[in-house]
Amino acid sequence: MFNVDEILKIKAQKAEWEKKTAAALAKRPERKTGFVTSSDLEFDRCYTPDNIENFNYIDQLGMPGEYPYTRGVQATMYRGRHWTMRQYAGFGSASETNQRFKYLLENGVSGLSCAFDLPTQIGYDSDDMMAKGEVGKVGVAIDSLADMEVLFDGIPLDKVSTSMTINAPAAVLLAMYVALAEKQGVPPTAINGTIQNDILKEYSARGTYIFPPKESMRLITNIFEYCAKEVPNWNTISISGYHIREAGASAVQEIAFTLADGIAYVEAALNAGLKIDEFAPRLSFFFNAHLNFFEEIAKYRAARRIWAKLMKERFGATKEKSMMLRFHTQTAGCTLTAQQPDVNVVRVAFQAMSAVLGGTQSLHTNSKDEALALPTEASALLALRTQQVIGFETGAADTVDPLGGSYFIEALTDEIEAKVMKYIEHIDKLGGAVRAVEIGYIQKEIQESAYKYQKAIESGEQIVIGVNKFTMPEEVPTGLLKVDSTVEEHQVAALTKLKESRDKAKIREVLSELEAAAKTDANLMPFILNAVKEYATIGEICNILRGVFGEYTAPVMF
Amino acid sequence: MERKIRALIAKPGLDGHDRGAKIICQALRDAGMEVIYTGLRQTPAQIVAAAIQEDVDVVGLSSLSGAHNHLFPPVRQLLNEQGAEDILVFGGGVIPAEDIEGLKEAGIAPIFTPGTSTQDVVDFLFDYFKDKE
Numbered sequence: 001m002f003n004v005d006e007i008l009k010i011k012a013q014k015a016e017w018e019k020k021t022a023a024a025l026a027k028r029p030e031r032k033t034g035f036v037t038s039s040d041l042e043f044d045r046c047y048t049p050d051n052i053e054n055f056n057y058i059d060q061l062g063m064p065g066e067y068p069y070t071r072g073v074q075a076t077m078y079r080g081r082h083w084t085m086r087q088y089a090g091f092g093s094a095s096e097t098n099q100r101f102k103y104l105l106e107n108g109v110s111g112l113s114c115a116f117d118l119p120t121q122i123g124y125d126s127d128d129m130m131a132k133g134e135v136g137k138v139g140v141a142i143d144s145l146a147d148m149e150v151l152f153d154g155i156p157l158d159k160v161s162t163s164m165t166i167n168a169p170a171a172v173l174l175a176m177y178v179a180l181a182e183k184q185g186v187p188p189t190a191i192n193g194t195i196q197n198d199i200l201k202e203y204s205a206r207g208t209y210i211f212p213p214k215e216s217m218r219l220i221t222n223i224f225e226y227c228a229k230e231v232p233n234w235n236t237i238s239i240s241g242y243h244i245r246e247a248g249a250s251a252v253q254e255i256a257f258t259l260a261d262g263i264a265y266v267e268a269a270l271n272a273g274l275k276i277d278e279f280a281p282r283l284s285f286f287f288n289a290h291l292n293f294f295e296e297i298a299k300y301r302a303a304r305r306i307w308a309k310l311m312k313e314r315f316g317a318t319k320e321k322s323m324m325l326r327f328h329t330q331t332a333g334c335t336l337t338a339q340q341p342d343v344n345v346v347r348v349a350f351q352a353m354s355a356v357l358g359g360t361q362s363l364h365t366n367s368k369d370e371a372l373a374l375p376t377e378a379s380a381l382l383a384l385r386t387q388q389v390i391g392f393e394t395g396a397a398d399t400v401d402p403l404g405g406s407y408f409i410e411a412l413t414d415e416i417e418a419k420v421m422k423y424i425e426h427i428d429k430l431g432g433a434v435r436a437v438e439i440g441y442i443q444k445e446i447q448e449s450a451y452k453y454q455k456a457i458e459s460g461e462q463i464v465i466g467v468n469k470f471t472m473p474e475e476v477p478t479g480l481l482k483v484d485s486t487v488e489e490h491q492v493a494a495l496t497k498l499k500e501s502r503d504k505a506k507i508r509e510v511l512s513e514l515e516a517a518a519k520t521d522a523n524l525m526p527f528i529l530n531a532v533k534e535y536a537t538i539g540e541i542c543n544i545l546r547g548v549f550g551e552y553t554a555p556v557m558f
Numbered sequence: 559m560e561r562k563i564r565a566l567i568a569k570p571g572l573d574g575h576d577r578g579a580k581i582i583c584q585a586l587r588d589a590g591m592e593v594i595y596t597g598l599r600q601t602p603a604q605i606v607a608a609a610i611q612e613d614v615d616v617v618g619l620s621s622l623s624g625a626h627n628h629l630f631p632p633v634r635q636l637l638n639e640q641g642a643e644d645i646l647v648f649g650g651g652v653i654p655a656e657d658i659e660g661l662k663e664a665g666i667a668p669i670f671t672p673g674t675s676t677q678d679v680v681d682f683l684f685d686y687f688k689d690k691e
Binding site: 118119121124131132133134137138202206207246247248334337338339372373374447450451457458466467480483557558 | 571580583584593595596597601625627628652655673
């Protein structure tokens, strides 16, 4: 891109400038001796063409919507349509969450995103001993299709796309959604949405696993296969770096471990006999928007380029859609402070802007009160409005990849790519992401970064406004959302009634068919679908699978 | 030789957020304490059994799921029932200010909330056990 003479001239000029600047540093030192990110990327004082002297526009960037998709996966990006403004919501009962969904839809969200409570996420019914105290707390409690009917009451499933943060029992929730659509008269071919369905990051960072890796990977590939035939517009997985980052990973580690997980899913599907271009177009990703603005923007761009190359070169994908890394972004919950919580609004706005400048396909902006409780209606609305300001007022959405070609951003994108590839090569050597999780490698890496970050906060090297700088006496926060404490009681009562009202013989029949199928290598989706249609509960279905598959025991370490 | 403080850090309930719990483990260990971590999804009974078996001085409970009022008090109660009244139980996580008093009354104190420095936890424990000697 730059000719040799020009680069030499720039280098000479820069060397001269660095010398002059260094001489002045004695009098006017910089704020720090080095400006280093969480990924150990050290920023230069100033970026010039010589930072990217071998830059090749066509190979490294290309045009938007074209390989290697560094600039974005669509030609027009947000000039055509904004990212999907998708606010994660869910708490208490299905009817309370239904009201929050409707409130968000009335105020302009363009997609739903459902949070489930922990019992649902771990495949326990609300009346299970293990569920005590957790029902409806961090999300909505779903026991059976009956709860889903209430959750989506008055929301036509052919008009809205829904993302469900559900992993170990993803097949069950997907089956419920398909069954519900059918009840609304909507065929599976007409529904849109995403299940997270990413078990590997549950083992390494998030904790809602049920079954061992091999059996979990089978369920996941069953879903890939089923959806390729029956639910073609469904995103069958959202391979997530979000929680890896929340658990403490750096930006580079977030991308490296997520893409390594992606490789593992692709390999599992190929081993199950699927063809790459059949399932790869429906793979999607989920990243974190953290605080270091430019590092984050470069991170998204690097992730797209690496995935495109992996899919084309390593896995021989030929369809363009197989090579496109499409992703959802959520602002970083772990950066929110309980202290001076209004300041979180500002953090979220910058994080959201980085996701937009990085070319996200959908976005959740956190609410300011989330270090204290689940968001209130008012704080959730402000978070949504933040996205709307970015999309409609700032002009950031009016040209594609506005920072493309910045010496700084391109140099960072290259550096992140190189560092990520080093990790991926190392994980390959260990035997892949599944193995790396089993031996605790990924957990250990994340934990070391988390501890390092905490130490940096405590030493004052990493500044957190309101926590270790510009602190003020804090007022006791008021007006927080409190989950109704009677939710568990009501949910258990409704479940008891449901269990009594069902055709017991029919339930036994569908569950024993599922059990028999689980013991073979049949695709389990049709069996799970049959079971949910008869109002078999998530606990009943997961317990059948626990019996056949066993449960995962995590290695305990710190 | 002076006995080191032995601590059990535990995750009761179904919550999978253990970044904080593990950081506390590391910080206490770096401060010279002996630390055992239970891992995720422990019932109060499992935590109490581990605390007694490991002969710990202190149990730290972490929850970010909002289930603390259901999960923390039974740990204290079961310890007392088994004659382990002397084991200190403290907590941490996303715990609303209005719940802290109730937990204290149930014998869970202090409660460390988001933004706490690990040094504060370490200092608290050293102070607490110094007074005990």
